[in-house]
Amino acid sequence: DIVMTQFPDSLAVSLGERATINCKSSQSVLFRSNNKNYLAWYQQKPGQPPKLLIYWASTRESGVPDRFSGAGSGTDFTLTISSLQAEDVAVYYCQQYYSTLLTFGGGTKVEIK
Amino acid sequence: QVQLQESGPGLVKPSQTLSLTCTVSGGSISSGSYYWSWIRQSAGKGLEWIGRVYASGTTNYNPSLKSRVTMSVDTSKNQFSLNLSSVTAADTAVYFCARGKYYYESSGYYLLWFDPWGQGTLVIVSS
Numbered sequence: 001d002i003v004m005t006q007f008p009d010s011l012a013v014s015l016g017e018r019a020t021i022n023c024k025s026s027q028s029v030l031f032r033s034n035n036k037n038y039l040a041w042y043q044q045k046p047g048q049p050p051k052l053l054i055y056w057a058s059t060r061e062s063g064v065p066d067r068f069s070g071a072g073s074g075t076d077f078t079l080t081i082s083s084l085q086a087e088d089v090a091v092y093y094c095q096q097y098y099s100t101l102l103t104f105g106g107g108t109k110v111e112i113k
Numbered sequence: 114q115v116q117l118q119e120s121g122p123g124l125v126k127p128s129q130t131l132s133l134t135c136t137v138s139g140g141s142i143s144s145g146s147y148y149w150s151w152i153r154q155s156a157g158k159g160l161e162w163i164g165r166v167y168a169s170g171t172t173n174y175n176p177s178l179k180s181r182v183t184m185s186v187d188t189s190k191n192q193f194s195l196n197l198s199s200v201t202a203a204d205t206a207v208y209f210c211a212r213g214k215y216y217y218e219s220s221g222y223y224l225l226w227f228d229p230w231g232q233g234t235l236v237i238v239s240s
Contacts (some may be wrong), residue, residue: 018232033220040226040227042227048232049209049229049230049231049232049233050209050227050231051228052158052226052229055225055226059119061228082192085127093159093160093225095160095226097223097224097225097226100173100224101162101175101176102150102162102164103162103222104116104160104161105159106159107115107159107160
């Protein structure tokens with residue numbers, strides 16, 4: 001299995017400030033033949049299902065605000081919210097799709113300081 | 114746009130079989146490069162992928178659950194289903210159905226992300 005580890009478990013950020021979430025995979029999720037990282041990010045608000053934010057590690061899903069950005073390659077990835085808004089309070093998950101056994105990170109809870 | 118909705122009992126007794134159905138609306142379960150998955154979320158184990166079924170009926174399961182899981186698809190009803198046998202309290206979770214995307218190359222099939230997800234249904238295993 002590819003184990004996905006997220007850190008921190010939670011973070012509190014002031015409105016308008018930057019939030020950075022880390023995700024590390026136990027093995028590379030970079031597919032050499034197409035140079036793509038097989039990693040997605042999701043946002044889950046209370047009582048709702050996860051919502052796709054980013055795929056290919058850095059491609060924003062249609063309709064996702066541009067304050068959300070993804071970066072990284074190989075085994076180390078970040079999700080950044082450049083200017084935290086109240087509606088961004090949620091738990092964020094990374095997920096690898098490199099392996100046919102799809103796995104998720106444990107989640108990072110983002111709150112307002 | 115495609116929407117998914119889970120249905121099934123919210124309470125299952127230990128040792129019995131958990132059965133859920135996901136109804137797909139706004140699009141055909143048979144069209145496009147998609148597979149259909151079940152994912153569960155519990156406090157103890159976070160998000161756990163259970164398995165997937167293709168419109169053809171081909172299935173793949175998480176090895177950790179493979180001995181207890183059966184998934185099927187009914188294209189005439191635009192539904193797919195999950196059966197999880199011999200449940201214990203550890204199977205208590207919110208169960209989501211989700212659509213997954215894939216692409217095909219000469220080297221094989223490659224899985225992609227999940228979108229959209231159903232709202233989820235809480236299943237409690239208790240006597």
